[in-house]
Amino acid sequence: MVECNKTKNMANCNCSYEPCSRKGVCCECIVYHRRMGELPACYFPDNIEKTYDRSIEKFIQINSK
Numbered sequence: 001m002v003e004c005n006k007t008k009n010m011a012n013c014n015c016s017y018e019p020c021s022r023k024g025v026c027c028e029c030i031v032y033h034r035r036m037g038e039l040p041a042c043y044f045p046d047n048i049e050k051t052y053d054r055s056i057e058k059f060i061q062i063n064s065k
């Protein structure tokens, strides 16, 4: 069984949503946001991430300049 790299993953997590229990548990994080039609926080720069707009539309908008 593979151990979760939660502590290691946290080094790459820019999510500012404090109450979330999925922080550092990337497999749960991506499943959750995929279900919502979104992407996880780490796909967005900090200034966009903190708006909590994790939509695919936002991702395309900020990457199509």
Ligand code: SF4
Pocket: 015, 016, 017, 020, 021, 022, 023, 024, 028, 029, 030, 032, 033, 039, 040, 041, 042
């Ligand atoms: S990106 Fe979403 S699921 Fe992942 S840690 Fe942040 S709030 Fe939780």
